[in-house]
Amino acid sequence: MAVPDDSDSGSDDGSERESSFPGAEAVDPELEELTSDDFPAYFSERDGRLFHSHGGSPYPLPVDTPEQERMNVQHRALFELMGGYYPDTCPVQEVLAQDPGRQKYALDLCTGPGKWTMDVAPNFPHVAFRGLDIVPIATRYPHPNVQFSLHDVNTPTEWAAGTFDLIHARSVTMAVTSYPALLNEALRLLRPRGLFLSGEWGRYCAFHPDYAPPPSTPTPAPALSAYFAHLHAALAARGLAPVAPPIAPLLAHTGAFDEITAREYHMPLGPWHPEPAMKRLGRAFRAVFLRYMASTRPMLVESGVVPGPDLDDVYVRAKQELRHVEGLLSVFHTVHARKI
Secondary structure: OOOOOHHHOOOOOOOOOHHHOOOOOOOOOOOOOOOHHHHHHHEEEEOOEEEEOOOOOOOOOOOOHHHHHHHHHHHHHHHHHHOOOOOOOOOHHHHOOOOOOOOEEEEEEOOOOOHHHHHHHHHOOOEEEEEEEOOOOOOOOOOOOEEEEEOOOOOOOOOOOOOEEEEEEEOOOOOOOOHHHHHHHHHHHEEEEEEEEEEEEOOOOEEOOOOOOOOOOOOOOHHHHHHHHHHHHHHHHOOOOOOOOOHHHHHHHHOOEEEEEEEEEEEEOOOOOOOHHHHHHHHHHHHHHHHHHHHHHHHHHHHOOOOHHHHHHHHHHHHHHHHHOOOEEEEEEEEEEEEO
């Protein structure tokens, strides 16, 4: 699977400007124009990897080119697995339908390289898309209806209440210190009947039912199970949720959402699947997962949750399991709901 780049994400000369887009007068109050000289203020280097330097964010993964490549390939793999950029039951088309009476807005939290926003925005040229992240790694040549800004997801935004018709939050839980607080801010920002869309990867070892071991037998992937256990401990040490919280119950608990719809997507890890398309997807996603393991390793080392030689052994054996154990899955959990 090829890694996409920004070459098709807008004009090379930056001529596509927000000023040409309807509703451009609603400028993002947090927009910061960055030059290459500004970049060192947002990044720090450790052990050959580039990390954010935002002191208030607990986000533990690198933000360098290898990690951005991983996220971009993962984005494309998810598109193939889901058959789109969001579940087919999610009423994005309805929510973002053109309204002659007002400008519509969509917000992408923890946008990263901005691929979701850049891929979805051309389908809704009348909608103003906003993408937020703590580091400036999104394309510098966005579509005319897209604007990327710097912001820590754990702090309130400056937008007025009821600004957004859609809020998208994918793979944000490694950056979020309190998901209920994030939902409170989402509720404030959403218009009545606005749409909240979440997607999170399960941080655990899963198996296809046809390959799962009986409950009374040991797992055929003990090293991967150990890797996830160490990952959970390291995340907890940083004050983060070891596993992604159950989003649907959190939405229900607010009493402010309805049409809450949860779904699971099973991504094969490795080319074990009998269907050719899934076999190809599994081979690509195994490479994604190996890159994910490399990206989480600095955090595991820094956390001290496992001695270095033991961690080395876990990584060696986990990589062997990824190549030889059949039936391995990564589970992607989606939830969408409408604000009452």
